[in-house]
Amino acid sequence: MRVAILGTGLIGASIGMRLRQAAGKSKVEVVGYDRYADVARQAQKLGAVDVVMHTPQHAIEGADLIILATPLLAIRKIMEEIAPVLGPNAIITDTGSTKAAVLRWADELLPAHAGFVGGHPMAGKTQTGPRAADAGLFEKARWIVVPTTRSSERAINGVLWLADTVGAESMFMDAAEHDAYVAAISHMPMIAATAMFDMERSSDAWPELSLLAAGGFRDTTRLTGTDPAMAFDIAVTNREHTVHWLNRYIGALIDMRELLLAPEQEEALFRRIAEASFEYHEFVNGKVGRQQAASPEMDAASIMSFQDFMAGSWLREKLSDIVGNAEERVAENERQKRLRRDV
Amino acid sequence: MRVAILGTGLIGASIGMRLRQAAGKSKVEVVGYDRYADVARQAQKLGAVDVVMHTPQHAIEGADLIILATPLLAIRKIMEEIAPVLGPNAIITDTGSTKAAVLRWADELLPAHAGFVGGHPMAGKTQTGPRAADAGLFEKARWIVVPTTRSSERAINGVLWLADTVGAESMFMDAAEHDAYVAAISHMPMIAATAMFDMERSSDAWPELSLLAAGGFRDTTRLTGTDPAMAFDIAVTNREHTVHWLNRYIGALIDMRELLLAPEQEEALFRRIAEASFEYHEFVNGKVGRQQAASPEMDAASIMSFQDFMAGSWLREKLSDIVGNAEERVAENERQKRLRRDV
Numbered sequence: 144m145r146v147a148i149l150g151t152g153l154i155g156a157s158i159g160m161r162l163r164q165a166a167g168k169s170k171v172e173v174v175g176y177d178r179y180a181d182v183a184r185q186a187q188k189l190g191a192v193d194v195v196m197h198t199p200q201h202a203i204e205g206a207d208l209i210i211l212a213t214p215l216l217a218i219r220k221i222m223e224e225i226a227p228v229l230g231p232n233a234i235i236t237d238t239g240s241t242k243a244a245v246l247r248w249a250d251e252l253l254p255a256h257a258g259f260v261g262g263h264p265m266a267g268k269t270q271t272g273p274r275a276a277d278a279g280l281f282e283k284a285r286w287i288v289v290p291t292t293r294s295s296e297r298a299i300n301g302v303l304w305l306a307d308t309v310g311a312e313s314m315f316m317d318a319a320e321h322d323a324y325v326a327a328i329s330h331m332p333m334i335a336a337t338a339m340f341d342m343e344r345s346s347d348a349w350p351e352l353s354l355l356a357a358g359g360f361r362d363t364t365r366l367t368g369t370d371p372a373m374a375f376d377i378a379v380t381n382r383e384h385t386v387h388w389l390n391r392y393i394g395a396l397i398d399m400r401e402l403l404l405a406p407e408q409e410e411a412l413f414r415r416i417a418e419a420s421f422e423y424h425e426f427v428n429g430k431v432g433r434q435q436a437a438s439p440e441m442d443a444a445s446i447m448s449f450q451d452f453m454a455g456s457w458l459r460e461k462l463s464d465i466v467g468n469a470e471e472r473v474a475e476n477e478r479q480k481r482l483r484r485d486v
Numbered sequence: 487m488r489v490a491i492l493g494t495g496l497i498g499a500s501i502g503m504r505l506r507q508a509a510g511k512s513k514v515e516v517v518g519y520d521r522y523a524d525v526a527r528q529a530q531k532l533g534a535v536d537v538v539m540h541t542p543q544h545a546i547e548g549a550d551l552i553i554l555a556t557p558l559l560a561i562r563k564i565m566e567e568i569a570p571v572l573g574p575n576a577i578i579t580d581t582g583s584t585k586a587a588v589l590r591w592a593d594e595l596l597p598a599h600a601g602f603v604g605g606h607p608m609a610g611k612t613q614t615g616p617r618a619a620d621a622g623l624f625e626k627a628r629w630i631v632v633p634t635t636r637s638s639e640r641a642i643n644g645v646l647w648l649a650d651t652v653g654a655e656s657m658f659m660d661a662a663e664h665d666a667y668v669a670a671i672s673h674m675p676m677i678a679a680t681a682m683f684d685m686e687r688s689s690d691a692w693p694e695l696s697l698l699a700a701g702g703f704r705d706t707t708r709l710t711g712t713d714p715a716m717a718f719d720i721a722v723t724n725r726e727h728t729v730h731w732l733n734r735y736i737g738a739l740i741d742m743r744e745l746l747l748a749p750e751q752e753e754a755l756f757r758r759i760a761e762a763s764f765e766y767h768e769f770v771n772g773k774v775g776r777q778q779a780a781s782p783e784m785d786a787a788s789i790m791s792f793q794d795f796m797a798g799s800w801l802r803e804k805l806s807d808i809v810g811n812a813e814e815r816v817a818e819n820e821r822q823k824r825l826r827r828d829v
Contacts (some may be wrong), residue, residue: 160644167551216807216811265698265700266700267700267702278648282701285697285698286796287698287823305675314697314698318696322500323691324691324694324695324698325574325684325698327689328686328695328697328698328699328700328703329690329699329700329702329703330703332703332706332707334700334746335678335682335706335739335757336706337742337759337762338735338738338739338741338742338764339675339678339735340762340765340766341738341758341761341762342734342737342738343670343671344762344765344769346670346734348666348667348670350666350774350775350776351663351775352667352670352671353769353773353774353775354628354657354774354775355608355628355657355667355668355671355672356671356672356769356774357609357610357627357671357672359606359610359672359675359676359708359709360671360672360675361517361770362705362708362709363675363679363705363706363708363709364675364766365702365705365706365765366702366705366706366768367762367766368766368767368770369763370763371756371760371763371801371804372772372801373765374759374763375752375755375756375759375760375804375808377694378746378755378759379749379752379755379815382746382747382749385742386746386747389739389742389743389746390743390798391685391689392681392682392685392739393736393739393740394685394744395676395681395684395685396678396732396735396736396739397736398681399677399680399681399732400729400733400736403677403721403725403728403729403732404725404729406722406725409718409722412721412722413714413716414717415680415684416680416714416717416721417574417714417717417718418684419680419683419684419687419709419710420680420710420712420713420714421714422683422687423683423707423708423710423711424711425713426687426696426699427704430696431693431694431696431697431699432693432694432696432697454615457522458714458715461714461715461718462772464559465718466586468559474720
C-alpha cells in the first residue's frame, strides 16, 4: 500500500511515523511532499516518510491513499494542483481543523470520481513542524470522519483504516456539526486565550504582571501560542461558528460579573463556582459523552451528582458559613463603599 | 526558633516541610494547627510540622513567627481568636491571595503592637490539602510582602527570612497594587475559566463537546478546578479589581469579535494573532519584568522584537499570501452569504 502525505509538519509527520511503524504488518510505503523542501527532508530523516517528492503531482503518483495535511488555507491550492492528475482509484482525505470550507473546495476543485472524505484528528501540540512529531500523537484521540454524498464506501473505509492504524477512535459527523462543535471547544477558546494574553500584555502594568504570572495564567492563555498561520486559517474558515460561541462566552462572562457585583447573591456565586469545579474534575477524570451508568468511560459507581457531593462534603459546611456570615459581609461591603465616598 | 502555622493545607504544609528541612541550619521548630484535626495530623505524618496543637491559642504560645495559612475568609476569624493572647514579640504574617481585606482585618482585630505584615506566595496547585504539599512549591516563586505603617523593621525582616528560607524571591508591594495585579493575572482568569467551562457544560451539545475536548480546552479551563472555597473567598475579597479586569477582558473579546467579523481586516487579524503568539512564547521563555537588554531573566541576544521576527521569518510569506488572496476570500465570503440567502 502506498500513502502520500502532502504537508509533513507536526500532523503529517506524526501520521507518517505511525504508519511506517505499522508497516511490518501491512506493507505501507509513505511518500512525503512539503512546500518547504527542508521540512520534507527533515520528516524523512526522522523516519516519517520513506521517499520525498518535490511536487505534489509526483507525490501522489500511484498512491492508494492521499492525505492532505498542509495548513488549512493551503489545502485549497494543493487541491487545484493535484486535481488534473488524480487517478480514479486513489482515496483522498485531509486533516484540517474546519470541514465545511474543505468540503466545499473538494466539491469545486476535485474531479467527481475523487470521492473526497473529510477528516480531523483531534490531537495537536502548540509546537509545530516534523521535529515535534510523535508516533503516539493520535493514541486514543478522536478522529472525526466527514463523508460527502460523493464519498464511496471504499473511501470511507480507507479513512477509518487510517484512523484505526494510528491509534485513534473514529467518529462520524457532518461538516456543519463538526465546525460548530470544534468552534465551541477549540477555536473560540483559542481566540479567547489570544484576546486575554494580548489585553494583559498591552497593559502598562505588564512588567509587573508578567513577573507575578504563575502556572494558572500560562495555562489559561496557552492556546495563544498556537502556530499563528494555523490559528488564522481556522479563524477565517470557521468565522461564524467561532463568533457564535464567542458571543455565548461574552454572555457567560457578563452573567458572572453580575453575580460578582451582587453581595446578596453570594450563595448563588458559591454554588456556581463549586458546581463548575466539581464537574471540571469529573470531566478531567473521564466523565464525557452521554452519561449512561454503563458508560465505558467511567465506572457507574464513581458517577456522583454534584448535589450528592455537596450534601456529603465539607462544601456544605462552607455553604453554611457563607449563609451565616452573609449579613456581616453585606454590611462590611456597605461600610467600605461609604468609606470610599468619604475620602 | 519556633514557627506556628495556622492552617496546614497545601500552602501551610508546604511551608512547614521546607522550614523543617532547613532546620539543621537554624533550628526551626514548627507547630501546626488546623480547624480539622485530621488535616493537622496528616501534615504531621507527612513531616510538615513537629507538633500539633488543638487550638490556635495554644499553637501560637511562644512562637517567634506566626503564619496564617487558612482559607482567606477564615483569616478574619482566626485573628479574632488569637488577638487576646498575642505576645508582644511575635511576628505575624499570612499567605492569603488578596491583601487589602486582610490588612483591614489585622488593623481592626489585632493589638497595635502586633505589627502585622501581609504576605502572598505566588505558587499553588489545583489540588488541596497536606497530601498535595511539596517542599519545593515556592522554589523561585515570587513572595509578595505587604507591610503596613505599623509593621516593624524586625517583622518585615522576619517575613523576608521566611520567603528566602522556602526558596522564594520577595517583592514589596502595597495592598491595592497587589490586589489589582493578582486580579489581572490570577483572579480574573480564574473567574473567566469558570464562566467558560460552566457555559460549555450547560450546553445541550456537552455530551459531544466533552468527547471532542482535547488538551487545549482542559488547559484553558483548568482554573475552574480551583478549590471552590478558595475561589469564592478570592472573588468576594477582591470583587472590584476582579470586575475591573473582567470588564477589560470582555472589551478585548468584543474587539476580537469585530476583527473576526470583518473579512477586509484579515491582515490586522493575522498581525494580532501572530504578535500575541510570538510574545507568548517569549513570555514563557522568560521575557518578564522590565525588558532591559541586561535583564538577568534573559540573554540580550535572545531578545528580539516582533517586527524583527516577522521580517525574517516564514510569517512574512504567510502575510503576503493573506494580502495576495484577500480579494479572493472577500469574494468567496460574499458568495457564501448570497448562497445562504438563496436557501
